[in-house]
Amino acid sequence: MEQMLADAAERIFRDQCTKPALDAAESGQFPARLWQLLCENGFQLMALPDSGAELADLFAVLRVAGRFAAPLPLAEALLANRWLGGEGGDRTADALNTVALVAQDGNPQWLDAPWGRAARRIVGVADDGAVFAGKPVAVREAFNLAGEPRDQVEVRDVRPLPCAEPPLALLALARVAQSAGALERVLELGIGYAQEREQFGRPIARFQAVQHMLAMVAAEVAAAGRASDAAVAAIGSDRFALEVAAAKSRVGEAVGLVAEAVHQVHGAMGFTHEHQLHHFTRRLWAWRDECGSEAHWQALLGRRLCALGADQVWDFLATSS
Amino acid sequence: MPMLQFDPVQLPKAAEALRHEVRDFLATNSDRISAPNSDFSSGHDADFSARLGERGWIGMTWPKAYGGAERSFFERYVVTEELLAAGAPVSAHWIADRQSGPLLLSAGSEEQRARYLPAIIRGASFFSIGMSEPGTGSDLASVRTVAKPVAGGWRVSGTKLWTTDAHRNHYMIALVRTAPADGNRHGGLSQLIIDLAAPGVTIRPIRNMAGGEDFNEVVFDDVFVADADVVGEPGNGWSQVTSELGYERSGPERFLSAFRVYVEFVRLVGADPERSEAAAVGRIAAHLMTLRRMSMSVAGMLENGKTPNVEAALVKELGNNFEKLLPEIARAAAPLSRSGDGGAQARFRQTYAETLLLSPSFTLRGGTREILRGVIARGLGLR
Ligand SMILES: Cc1cc2nc3c(=O)[nH]c(=O)nc-3n(C[C@H](O)[C@H](O)[C@H](O)COP(=O)(O)OP(=O)(O)OC[C@H]3O[C@@H](n4cnc5c(N)ncnc54)[C@H](O)[C@@H]3O)c2cc1C
Numbered sequence: 001m002e003q004m005l006a007d008a009a010e011r012i013f014r015d016q017c018t019k020p021a022l023d024a025a026e027s028g029q030f031p032a033r034l035w036q037l038l039c040e041n042g043f044q045l046m047a048l049p050d051s052g053a054e055l056a057d058l059f060a061v062l063r064v065a066g067r068f069a070a071p072l073p074l075a076e077a078l079l080a081n082r083w084l085g086g087e088g089g090d091r092t093a094d095a096l097n098t099v100a101l102v103a104q105d106g107n108p109q110w111l112d113a114p115w116g117r118a119a120r121r122i123v124g125v126a127d128d129g130a131v132f133a134g135k136p137v138a139v140r141e142a143f144n145l146a147g148e149p150r151d152q153v154e155v156r157d158v159r160p161l162p163c164a165e166p167p168l169a170l171l172a173l174a175r176v177a178q179s180a181g182a183l184e185r186v187l188e189l190g191i192g193y194a195q196e197r198e199q200f201g202r203p204i205a206r207f208q209a210v211q212h213m214l215a216m217v218a219a220e221v222a223a224a225g226r227a228s229d230a231a232v233a234a235i236g237s238d239r240f241a242l243e244v245a246a247a248k249s250r251v252g253e254a255v256g257l258v259a260e261a262v263h264q265v266h267g268a269m270g271f272t273h274e275h276q277l278h279h280f281t282r283r284l285w286a287w288r289d290e291c292g293s294e295a296h297w298q299a300l301l302g303r304r305l306c307a308l309g310a311d312q313v314w315d316f317l318a319t320s321s
Numbered sequence: 322m323p324m325l326q327f328d329p330v331q332l333p334k335a336a337e338a339l340r341h342e343v344r345d346f347l348a349t350n351s352d353r354i355s356a357p358n359s360d361f362s363s364g365h366d367a368d369f370s371a372r373l374g375e376r377g378w379i380g381m382t383w384p385k386a387y388g389g390a391e392r393s394f395f396e397r398y399v400v401t402e403e404l405l406a407a408g409a410p411v412s413a414h415w416i417a418d419r420q421s422g423p424l425l426l427s428a429g430s431e432e433q434r435a436r437y438l439p440a441i442i443r444g445a446s447f448f449s450i451g452m453s454e455p456g457t458g459s460d461l462a463s464v465r466t467v468a469k470p471v472a473g474g475w476r477v478s479g480t481k482l483w484t485t486d487a488h489r490n491h492y493m494i495a496l497v498r499t500a501p502a503d504g505n506r507h508g509g510l511s512q513l514i515i516d517l518a519a520p521g522v523t524i525r526p527i528r529n530m531a532g533g534e535d536f537n538e539v540v541f542d543d544v545f546v547a548d549a550d551v552v553g554e555p556g557n558g559w560s561q562v563t564s565e566l567g568y569e570r571s572g573p574e575r576f577l578s579a580f581r582v583y584v585e586f587v588r589l590v591g592a593d594p595e596r597s598e599a600a601a602v603g604r605i606a607a608h609l610m611t612l613r614r615m616s617m618s619v620a621g622m623l624e625n626g627k628t629p630n631v632e633a634a635l636v637k638e639l640g641n642n643f644e645k646l647l648p649e650i651a652r653a654a655a656p657l658s659r660s661g662d663g664g665a666q667a668r669f670r671q672t673y674a675e676t677l678l679l680s681p682s683f684t685l686r687g688g689t690r691e692i693l694r695g696v697i698a699r700g701l702g703l704r
Contacts, residue, residue: 191701191702191703194703195702195703205703205704206704208695210703211694211695211698211703211704212691212694212695212698214698214701214703215638215693215694215695215697215698215701215703216638216694218325218635218697218700218701219635219638219639219697220639222325222327222615222635222639223611223612223615223639225327226327226611226614226615226618227607227610227611227614229329230329230610230611230614233329243610245603245607246603246606246607246610246611247607249603249604249607250607250608250610250611253604253607253608294600294604295596295600297603298599298600298601298602298603298604298607299596299599299600299603300599300603301602301603301606301607302594302598302599302600302601302602302603302604302606303594303599303602303603305587305602305603305606306587306590306591306592306593306594306598306599306602307592309587309588309592310584310585310587310588311584311588313583313584313587313606314406314407314580314584316606317606317609317610317613318340318402318403318406318613320610320613320614
């Protein structure tokens with residue numbers, strides 16, 4: 001199931017997430033055709049409890065989305081639909097719902113809503129994990145450093161939604177999976193460029209300094225991928241939030257190293273707007289801070305370990321596979 | 322591009338049951354671990370190794386015919402990681418268990434297996450690695466120690482360097498030149514089992530910067546080695562040496578060397594840490610959780626009969642860098658002092674200092690970081 005969905009998503013993203021499409025989305029134009037195709041294939045419903053897909057499948061699809069820098073709020077749309085549950089109307093194909101952060105309980109100014117401007121309904125998540133539904137009435141447009149819309153939205157008709165799962169950890173895991181995918185793509189771009197760019201009469205891949213940068217990158221990318229898989233595998237377990245914490249931390253650390261090195265390998269070409277590299281590196285930089293930075297999740301994991309005590313730390317680490 | 326794949330591994334139930342046996346054993350033998358150190362080559366304790374041998378935890382994956390237990394790679398993994406995490410003294414049997422025994426099983430003669438394996442399994446016979454020389458470090462094929470054929474065997478002359486525990490162990494498996502290179506520098510190399518007590522062997526310990534005397538210079542002056550102690554065919558040494566690498570490079574000893582610093586750091590910051598202290602604890606845990614999973618993935622590949630040399634190099638590269646990073650993270654976040662910490666500050670400082678002084682070796686031994694990056698780059702198709 002997971003592989004089938006990921007393959008289907010990949011076909012759509014490969015076609016649709018072209019450089020012009022990424023540029024258009026960054027100028028604020030919603031990728032309606034992409035969303036329509038995803039809806040025609042039923043992706044908007046895949047996180048609903050009765051969809052037949054596992055929640056893990058969602059994260060497999062998000063990893064593919066990350067590989068293509070898919071310029072739409074897929075995680076938020078699908079999780080919003082999940083948390084809105086069977087509440088009618090939301091199953092219609094073209095309705096985009098999204099998720100925003102609620103600074104305080106019931107506050108009508110919701111923050112950082114991915115594509116809030118295009119959303120029909122908004123699910124708000126508070127710091128303590130409380131979940132609300134709201135109807136957007138006014139939007140102040142804003143972008144993250146990757147040019148992805150992160151809007152401030154004024155909402156009405158706010159009411160609590162029952163949610164039996166940890167919404168913040170799921171949102172963080174979405175960024176983890178997207179980042180794992182984008183990191184793989186950045187490694188591919190680095191290897192491809194090193195093999196094709198020639199200086200001093202040979203491909204720069206022949207220079208040991210370049211080889212070593214990319215070897216380090218490959219190691220970081222592999223670690224990020226493994227950390228992401230582990231957190232996905234922990235969905236539903238009582239360690240879920242802690243595994244997400246570890247993954248968000250590990251992936252965030254990989255991002256800094258990988259983005260720096262692969263830009264170095266690309267020379268000035270990778271610094272141009274025309275080159276596609278920045279669509280991935282800017283997203284990686286943005287995503288490591290979204291849904292809780294490394295420090296946030298590290299402290300959460302660290303507090304738990306400190307509460308267990310020094311002589312229990314190993315047992316915690318060894319109780320995971 | 323070939324993507325490196327690290328598939329999840331679920332430890333079998335038998336391995337988890339074993340984990341508790343090992344912990345009970347460690348608790349009963351805590352008197353032998355008065356100064357815990359997770360570095361696999363710190364702590365040579367023949368008596369402790371013999372006790373492990375009694376439990377069947379050395380050579381535990383090897384055939385029963387030689388005294389082994391035919392247990393899985395995962396069970397061995399659990400035993401080794403528990404011993405390292407506890408900081409137990411494992412260096413005496415470590416090389417024989419990890420490398421020499423498996424080499425004899427894959428390339429050795431029946432006679433060699435029958436002769437050497439049972440004593441290794443009992444924890445009574447210890448081996449060293451004889452690769453490096455004064456003129457040979459990363460460029461292993463350049464070894465100059467020579468073995469000349471004589472009636473019934475070989476006469477060995479030359480110098481091995483940095484041989485860990487040669488002054489405490491019984492045998493060395495040495496890579497030597499048995500025939501001239503003749504255009505192919507990987508040809509003409511052979512692996513010999515050399516009795517370190519044989520006439521003509523001179524062993525001189527070399528003090529390291531941490532004050533320890535663990536590695537040695539070993540000089541061979543016309544030392545006789547019987548034909549029966551050549552491992553595999555003469556001239557096949559290079560391919561044998563390189564096929565050991567998956568075993569040598571991916572185990573938990575490649576990321577746990579500094580683990581005790583972490584334990585003492587957690588003890589120091591206590592149950593109610595500052596945010597920055599908690600973040601340091603969590604950051605280190607995130608690395609450890611990921612590395613352990615990657616290392617177990619490689620164990621899974623080995624269990625399935627694969628030769629994951631690139632994956633093993635990648636785990637070692639990540640693991641060794643992390644072993645150096647761990648003390649840095651801890652020291653930067655460590656509180657100056659906390660009243661009534663029951664000696665936690667002193668213990669942390671001591672463990673930190675011991676590990677920091679060992680840390681330069683982490684990215685050298687078993688293949689330097691630069692050599693490993695070269696292996697990974699080749700795996701990526703860059704060279
Ligand atoms: C604590 C410890 C225990 C050891 N125990 C043993 C043992 O038991 N048995 C044994 O045989 N050996 C042992 N060694 C030796 C170890 O295998 C070597 O240190 C290692 O192979 C590197 O060799 P070298 O020290 O001569 O460094 P060199 O090979 O001289 O390297 C020096 C520097 O140059 C770099 N360099 C070398 N070649 C290249 C290249 N082609 N490209 C880029 N950079 C390069 C290296 O990465 C390193 O940074 C031990 C070493 C240590 C530190």
